[in-house]
Amino acid sequence: MRVSKKIVVLGHFGVGKTSLIRRFVEDSFSNDYKVSIGVHITKKVVEITAGNQVSLILWDLEGTDDLSNIRDSYLLGTHGLIYVFDVTRPSTFENINGDLRIVGEKLPNAPKIVVGNKVDLVVPEDLDRLLQRQGITYDYLSSAKTGGMVNDLFLHLAKMLSSDAKKI
Amino acid sequence: MLKKYKDDYFSDNVQFILTDNQGIVLESDQSFLKIEIGTPMEEVHPFFGSISAVQELSENTTFFNCVQLGKNAMERIVDIEMHKKKEGVLVMVHDLTDHYVSYQAIAQSRNESIINSELVVLKNLELQEREKFKNQFIRNFSHELRNPLTSIISITNILRSTDLSDEQKKMIDFLKESNSNLKIMLEDILSIGMIASGKLHLDHKIFSLSDLLELLRFTYSARAKEQNLTFNLDFGTKVPEHVEGDRLRIYQILTNLLDNAFKHTKEGSVTLSVELNQKWANRASMRFSVSDTGAGIPKESIQAIFESFHQIETGNGDGSGLGLPIVKGLLELMGSKVQLISKLGDGSKFYFDIVLKEPIHTLATTKRNKETVANYQKKKSLSGAAKYKILLVEDDEKVQMLLFKTLLGAKCFNIDFESDGAKVMQTVLQGNYDAIIMDVSLPNVNGDHITRLIREFPLKQIKKIPILGLTANAYADDIALYKKAGMNILMTKPFEEEELLNSVFKLVSN
């Protein structure tokens, strides 16, 4: 049995949304920054348990620092979401709780994963201190560049979504 | 004809697809996406999985802007409309690739420039942190140096007054000179630290500009003689006699510039001149300049000589190398800027303009006769009164010994000791003292705390005992704190014997 799940990937621009998806889908990475516009959609099938596959439809959204601007049509039929911030740029997480609230209002029922990306660029202890001081909680710290935690975070969400499916 | 052109035009840019309610293709005009009838739209492109969600909406029409279809659709970027129809869903795909490619270029440069400016901010933050660290370091470091330097200066002075051979005396004089150089350097480092951390505040008072210049004439004429140079002072006739400003800092600026000039001039002259630029209301703009006939400065070094520790880096000359950076910093505080005209081999001229208030009424207090220690001593012995009773509160034994010797040497004081902060109050109550000399940082209780206790004491003769505070903290905000606690005079370590006696006499004779 295979189900399709739509996942939207959101966050400020330049935080590594496209890179995370590319690492997950193609296992590749580029240092060049090509700004995404609108939305780009890819698909990847993952096996959660033997014989139990989920087809993830990944919506890579244009980055924005004003999340209330996101076009509602992009969010239609969303099952889960990944919210990405850039651990090297405080502007992308300073107001994360406000940003997550806006997202939560738009997608009240979708399970979400909060990811701090680009951890390869920072000293872990410094980062911990910084995030703690700002009262920021997250689910994963990832690096699209090294691949660290990338598969884990997508699989985690996939599992959450497929167990949701069973419940339904 | 027109219709054909129009159709061709649209057929290239728009594709119509009709699906049934399950999203299976019923019809497609094949204009740019090749789609077989009967395929589920989801298989054409994962985007079309949205069709089912659209069907659940109450609206009849849904727009999706700027959808990148990716490789399977030759990197087309399209707008998509979905209209609910009785057969199912009518999908209209508008190819707007050209439009969106130029939009992408704009977004690219916008995002890049925002991210770059954020990186600049982050970098600045990092720089500021480092600068802060440096200043804190300077502050702590110079603080730590004060205590040992106090001991060295005092011991040297005491040693000088013991029985010594001529050769030993000469050596002590060298030692004394080195000590005072060391002290000046320490003051310089402190000044630069205070300027950099914004801790230095100007203290504006009315003072006699001509007196200040006379003092400089006196000092530097002597130095000129020593170095076989001429020192000229040009004091323009229209320059006001009295002005309102920070005398100490103006003095510091001028001595730094003059010291610098003397250091770099082997023959010829050094000239200090003050002219009036203009006057309006009660303000006067004046130009101060210091010129020399020394070696001059090459153009490429002009910038660098105003940067902290330049001289240390280049290992050139003596002194802390902080003189010119201090001048620059102090003038910035005064809203001015030091300028330099110089050519290699042709001397240098440093000048700056400052605007100072010219007081309407000059207060007589500016020309007060200074009491000398000898004067005080004479008065005391003539009056035949008993010696002053002093309580010395100091925990450092070395400093204790030095203070004791110095005060005893003046023959006017009886001295008691206390080194434990917790016991001071008790001693004060029993002692009937004329004055207290107290280190600010004591074990158990701090000096400012004890001072507050004394000042709040209900008995007048206790409450009013004058207190002289000794501190290694030269920072204005700390000193203000101690004064606020009720200390009458504060002396920062290191100090000279003469300074101490002067202050103590002042304290007891008030």
Ligand SMILES: Nc1nc2c(ncn2[C@@H]2O[C@H](COP(=O)(O)OP(=O)(O)OP(=O)(O)O)[C@@H](O)[C@H]2O)c(=O)[nH]1
């Ligand atoms: N060092 C490092 N760089 C990364 C990482 N992830 C992304 N980048 C870089 O960050 C830049 C932006 O990455 P993108 O993936 O394009 O960011 P985005 O979130 O998709 O940006 P928008 O599409 O504008 O919203 C690129 O230069 C990437 O190479 C990472 O984990 N480590």
Ligand SMILES: [Mg+2]
């Ligand atoms: Mg992107």
